[in-house]
Amino acid sequence: MGARALVLFAHGARSASWAAPFERLRDMVAARSPGVDVSLAFLELMSPRLPEQVAALAAQGVDDVTVVPVFLGQGGHVLRDLPLILDELRLAHPGLAIRAVGAVGEDPAVLRAMTDYCLSALPSALA
Amino acid sequence: MGARALVLFAHGARSASWAAPFERLRDMVAARSPGVDVSLAFLELMSPRLPEQVAALAAQGVDDVTVVPVFLGQGGHVLRDLPLILDELRLAHPGLAIRAVGAVGEDPAVLRAMTDYCLSALPSALA
Numbered sequence: 001m002g003a004r005a006l007v008l009f010a011h012g013a014r015s016a017s018w019a020a021p022f023e024r025l026r027d028m029v030a031a032r033s034p035g036v037d038v039s040l041a042f043l044e045l046m047s048p049r050l051p052e053q054v055a056a057l058a059a060q061g062v063d064d065v066t067v068v069p070v071f072l073g074q075g076g077h078v079l080r081d082l083p084l085i086l087d088e089l090r091l092a093h094p095g096l097a098i099r100a101v102g103a104v105g106e107d108p109a110v111l112r113a114m115t116d117y118c119l120s121a122l123p124s125a126l127a
Numbered sequence: 128m129g130a131r132a133l134v135l136f137a138h139g140a141r142s143a144s145w146a147a148p149f150e151r152l153r154d155m156v157a158a159r160s161p162g163v164d165v166s167l168a169f170l171e172l173m174s175p176r177l178p179e180q181v182a183a184l185a186a187q188g189v190d191d192v193t194v195v196p197v198f199l200g201q202g203g204h205v206l207r208d209l210p211l212i213l214d215e216l217r218l219a220h221p222g223l224a225i226r227a228v229g230a231v232g233e234d235p236a237v238l239r240a241m242t243d244y245c246l247s248a249l250p251s252a253l254a
Contacts, residue, residue: 006249010199018202021232028242036249068245072137072199075145101248104241105148113240114231115155118195121228122133122163 002063005037009050009100010070011077012042019046022070037062043077050085051092058093065098072105129190132164136177136227137197138204139169146173149197164189170204177212178219185220192225199232 006029010022022040030038037060041053048056054065067086069078082100089098104110133156137149149167157165164187168180175183181192194213196205209227216225231237 004250006245008245013200013202015203015206017206018200021200021230021238025238025241025245028238029245032242032246033249064250066248066250068248070199070241072197073140073145073148075140075142079142079144103148104244107240107244110237110240110244111148111152111155113234113237114152114197115159117231117234117237118133118135118152118156119159121193121195122160123131123191123193 003037003061004035004064005039005057005062005066006033007050007053007057007065007067008038008040008070009067009082010040010042010046012044012046014045025070043081050082051089054089054093054096054098058096063096065096067098067100069100069103071103074103074106078103130164130188131162131191132166132184132189132193133160134177134180134184134192134194135165135167135197136194136209137167137169137173139171139173141172152197170208177209178216181216181220181223181225185223190223192223194225194227196227196230198230201230201233205230 008022008026026038026040037057039053041048041050057065069082071078086098086100135149135153153165153167166180168175168177184192196209198205213225213227
């Protein structure tokens with residue numbers, strides 16, 4: 001069995017500071033998955049884009065890629081753009097197994113943690 | 128002391144399905160904060176926009192508003208657009224106390240839950 005990779009797929013933004021929490025997430029995931037190549041890739045505005053990153057992984061001998069959309073909502077980027085990109089990647093890299101899971105924002109535990117954070121934001125008289 | 132409100136501030140998108148996880152988040156927060164008016168407001172593409180929602184709350188007698196940016200990263204929308212909107216809202220509603228906290232994606236517990244989700248996405252041989 002060849003090497004496996006986890007790609008955290010995010011939107012991208014003009015402001016470089018925008019990527020910081022995604023880089024932290026990547027580092028936290030990598031620390032807990034030794035032996036798995038964990039990287040970030042973007043839809044637009046930032047590098048590397050997803051096709052570029054997957055090509056680089058394939059060139060390194062990775063043959064199994066899991067894509068996690070680091071999006072809060074399952075909008076057009078996750079529901080429409082991502083499947084098209086994956087179809088193109090499957091054509092471009094026929095030896096590569098590539099799959100995507102649902103957006104992180106749809107995960108019940110993530111939603112619970114966000115709920116806790118929202119409640120903690122209330123002035124203390126209400127907490 | 129008057130009524131208080133929590134506004135979950137999200138980006139907005141063209142696809143109506145995009146709002147679903149934010150609506151779930153709003154409902155989960157509201158269920159755990161009786162007596163607080165919990166609502167969603169958007170930067171663009173969806174209604175209500177933040178100024179519109181805050182004006183509606185002020186008209187209802189709310190005098191204390193906490194804004195939680197439901198964004199993964201602290202990009203230009205959170206660091207630049209939101210403070211400008213808040214300044215305008217303070218001028219428009221001088222009797223209203225209005226504050227914002229950091230983006231949900233910056234919260235350590237949210238980051239931990241996202242990390243768990245990313246790891247759970249790996250094929251089971253690696254989990």
